[in-house]
Amino acid sequence: MAMWQGAMDNRGFQQGSFNSFQSSSSDEDLMDIPGTAMDFSMRDDVPPLDGEIEEDKSYNGGGIGSSNRMMDFLEEPIPGVGTYDDFNTIDWVREKSRDRDRHREITNKSKESTWALIHSVSDAFSGWLLMLLIGLLSGSLAGLIDISAHWMTDLKEGICTGGIWFNHEHCCWNSQHVTFEDRDKCPEWNSWSQLIISTNEVLSAAAAAGVSVAFGAPIGGVLFSLEEVSYYFPLKTLWRSFFAALVAAFTLRSINPFGNSRLVLFYVEFHTPWHLFELVPFILLGIFGGLWGALFIRTNIAWCRKRKTTQLGKYPVIEVLVMTAITAILAFPNEYTRMSTSELISELFNDCGLLDSSKLCDYENRFNTSKAGELPDRPAGVGVYSAMWQLALTLILKIVITIFTFGMKIPSGLFIPSMAVGAIAGRLLGVGMEQLAYYHHDWAIFNSWCSQGADCITPGLYAMVGAAACLGGVTRMTVSLVVIMFELTGGLEYIVPLMAAAMTSKWVADALGREGIYDAHIRLNGYPFLEAKEEFAHKTLAMDVMKPRRNDPLLTVLTQDSMTVEDVETIISETTYSGFPVVVSRESQRLVGFVLRRDLIISIENARKKQDGVVSTSVIYFTEHSPPVPPYTPPTLKLRNILDLSPFTVTDLTPMEIVVDIFRKLGLRQCLVTHNGRLLGIITKKDVLKHIAQMANQDPDSILFN
Numbered sequence: 001m002a003m004w005q006g007a008m009d010n011r012g013f014q015q016g017s018f019n020s021f022q023s024s025s026s027d028e029d030l031m032d033i034p035g036t037a038m039d040f041s042m043r044d045d046v047p048p049l050d051g052e053i054e055e056d057k058s059y060n061g062g063g064i065g066s067s068n069r070m071m072d073f074l075e076e077p078i079p080g081v082g083t084y085d086d087f088n089t090i091d092w093v094r095e096k097s098r099d100r101d102r103h104r105e106i107t108n109k110s111k112e113s114t115w116a117l118i119h120s121v122s123d124a125f126s127g128w129l130l131m132l133l134i135g136l137l138s139g140s141l142a143g144l145i146d147i148s149a150h151w152m153t154d155l156k157e158g159i160c161t162g163g164i165w166f167n168h169e170h171c172c173w174n175s176q177h178v179t180f181e182d183r184d185k186c187p188e189w190n191s192w193s194q195l196i197i198s199t200n201e202v203l204s205a206a207a208a209a210g211v212s213v214a215f216g217a218p219i220g221g222v223l224f225s226l227e228e229v230s231y232y233f234p235l236k237t238l239w240r241s242f243f244a245a246l247v248a249a250f251t252l253r254s255i256n257p258f259g260n261s262r263l264v265l266f267y268v269e270f271h272t273p274w275h276l277f278e279l280v281p282f283i284l285l286g287i288f289g290g291l292w293g294a295l296f297i298r299t300n301i302a303w304c305r306k307r308k309t310t311q312l313g314k315y316p317v318i319e320v321l322v323m324t325a326i327t328a329i330l331a332f333p334n335e336y337t338r339m340s341t342s343e344l345i346s347e348l349f350n351d352c353g354l355l356d357s358s359k360l361c362d363y364e365n366r367f368n369t370s371k372a373g374e375l376p377d378r379p380a381g382v383g384v385y386s387a388m389w390q391l392a393l394t395l396i397l398k399i400v401i402t403i404f405t406f407g408m409k410i411p412s413g414l415f416i417p418s419m420a421v422g423a424i425a426g427r428l429l430g431v432g433m434e435q436l437a438y439y440h441h442d443w444a445i446f447n448s449w450c451s452q453g454a455d456c457i458t459p460g461l462y463a464m465v466g467a468a469a470c471l472g473g474v475t476r477m478t479v480s481l482v483v484i485m486f487e488l489t490g491g492l493e494y495i496v497p498l499m500a501a502a503m504t505s506k507w508v509a510d511a512l513g514r515e516g517i518y519d520a521h522i523r524l525n526g527y528p529f530l531e532a533k534e535e536f537a538h539k540t541l542a543m544d545v546m547k548p549r550r551n552d553p554l555l556t557v558l559t560q561d562s563m564t565v566e567d568v569e570t571i572i573s574e575t576t577y578s579g580f581p582v583v584v585s586r587e588s589q590r591l592v593g594f595v596l597r598r599d600l601i602i603s604i605e606n607a608r609k610k611q612d613g614v615v616s617t618s619v620i621y622f623t624e625h626s627p628p629v630p631p632y633t634p635p636t637l638k639l640r641n642i643l644d645l646s647p648f649t650v651t652d653l654t655p656m657e658i659v660v661d662i663f664r665k666l667g668l669r670q671c672l673v674t675h676n677g678r679l680l681g682i683i684t685k686k687d688v689l690k691h692i693a694q695m696a697n698q699d700p701d702s703i704l705f706n
């Protein structure tokens with residue numbers, strides 16, 4: 001019973017769970033066959049062999065090694081055991097059970113002394129402490145990025161002689177010589193042309209514009225991770241992420257990067273409610289967002305593939321420099337491409353007020369207010385018309401530049417450029433609708449709700465909806481997108497337009513291509529990511545996927561008590577597998593456990609260095625008790641502590657639908673396949689991914705996993 005208990009403790013969830021994934025007949029078979037994993041575990045429950053320690057001691061007398069020393073060695077944690085190489089899949093089940101074991105051990109010890117109790121309490125809080133630190137760091141970094149992004153953006157125009165660290169706005173706030181109307185002009189702020197005669201330095205400073213801005217959307221961030229990023233997201237992670245986001249938001253609020261005591265990057269305050277009819281243009285924006293998403297993903301992935309497969313990929317620094325130069329040259333002439341993209345979005349979202357001096361607010365009869373003090377819809381002035389065509393050019397440039405820039409070897413984001421594309425399209429449509437309503441308020445579509453002299457259409461709202469639609473088209477987010485949008489803008493009232501646009505853009509984009517940009521890049525780079533969104537609906541079985549295939553060499557296994565160090569080292573050098581099933585004997589193929597290649601290598605190397613007498617002919621034991629070592633034979637090497645005693649197992653007849661579900665839900669790295677209780681094969685997560693690709697008529701070998 002000791003070993004059965006041991007097995008339970010080691011992994012916490014045992015054959016009970018694996019049986020539940022087997023057909024009932026195999027269940028019975030498994031219970032009946034003497035020596036299956038469970039049966040063997042129970043029968044192996046024998047007291048330690050008498051005289052074992054004595055035998056070892058006498059052997060130690062011979063000067064080679066001792067069982068006691070061996071055990072001490074084994075109880076020391078070996079550095080590196082249980083860690084992963086790059087691009088290996090993580091075994092979440094193993095990680096979870098190791099964490100549980102560690103926690104259980106600390107809790108048990110906590111009764112022994114005050115120090116152990118303090119250790120146990122600090123261990124319990126360590127996860128939350130980590131979240132606190134992550135939150136503090138993220139908040140501080142976001143604040144720093146916001147402040148420096150503003151500063152660097154203004155650096156394109158000029159510099160503050162009153163304090164080089166002030167951006168334009170702060171520079172003039174601190175000035176004594178500034179009036180309310182001309183609040184952005186002060187003697188301390190000097191443009192580069194005032195300071196230096198030569199321009200294009202101005203252009204090189206424009207290169208500094210490639211700074212992404214962090215924005216404050218804590219809940220949206222958590223939901224984004226849930227909806228888009230993680231396929232394995234337990235509730236505990238949700239709460240902890242939420243806590244980290246809370247701390248980050250709190251830190252960001254304390255830093256107050258936007259100087260307006262607000263967390264949100266694009267705070268909006270619209271004065272008019274939206275009308276039901278406006279859902280039509282909002283849905284049109286959704287369609288535009290979907291089309292943009294599909295176009296962007298296709299062209300961007302094609303470009304990234306080119307980068308990966310041609311000489312272009314060998315010169316990432318040159319590529320960044322060339323793209324920066326091209327961006328700077330093309331962006332400089334147009335004021336809307338010259339300003340930072342987040343400033344542009346802010347301006348597009350803005351609802352024109354009486355004092356707004358931007359071109360987008362240059363309407364005729366500027367100061368006519370309605371009875372309620374609102375600004376009614378007015379005819380567009382010269383400024384608005386010139387802004388319209390400049391924005392149209394900006395739209396084209398942003399679309400082209402974003403396609404080529406995303407995926408370069410710089411930490412550039414996708415949210416802001418996508419939102420900018422949508423916000424421009426939205427504002428253009430919004431102004432169009434506003435002018436239509438002004439000149440044709442007697443049309444049937446307007447006359448029931450839009451009288452002359454009323455404020456009917458808010459172009460800024462269209463920009464916001466357009467931004468959501470384009471971001472949704474690219475990322476295929478829905479819930480998190482709407483939450484991020486109202487967190488970014490503070491516009492809680494506009495949930496329905498945002499939802500309508502997000503949903504439409506997702507449908508349109510999905511109709512033109514199933515993958516969002518993140519999925520497409522994951523596939524392009526060959527990351528072993530098991531998508532949780534798509535159901536696996538094929539009728540294949542575990543035996544169709546497992547390795548080895550019919551004509552392949554046999555499954556490479558280790559035996560529990562008959563292989564020498566040399567045998568194991570030969571297997572390690574001749575194969576590249578990440579792990580090996582351990583069986584009672586090759587003839588019986590009765591499963592004992594699973595051992596990772598990396599753990600084996602480290603343990604053998606370590607034993608050869610630290611444990612006297614371990615040589616190539618030493619026998620490796622994965623059993624709980626090794627038999628006494630005869631005199632003048634090398635000491636044995638006990639490696640039971642690196643053996644996973646409850647590897648996940650399914651039968652060869654288990655439907656792949658269930659296997660895929662198990663891999664997703666438990667975060668498995670590999671799973672063993674049995675037939676009538678005998679070990680037959682193995683399925684790794686990458687095998688599952690290749691199979692899914694094959695079923696989707698893709699070439700499974702095109703999945704790179706590099």
Ligand SMILES: Nc1ncnc2c1ncn2[C@@H]1O[C@H](COP(=O)(O)OP(=O)(O)OP(=O)(O)O)[C@@H](O)[C@H]1O
Binds near residue numbers: 577580685686687
């Ligand atoms: N002991 C083994 N004997 C025979 N085939 C194996 C064995 N272990 C794994 N395989 C098969 O060999 C291939 C490579 O397996 P490997 O263990 O290297 O993992 P992987 O799928 O590359 O994933 P990762 O490297 O992330 O663990 C897979 O198709 C797997 O099914």
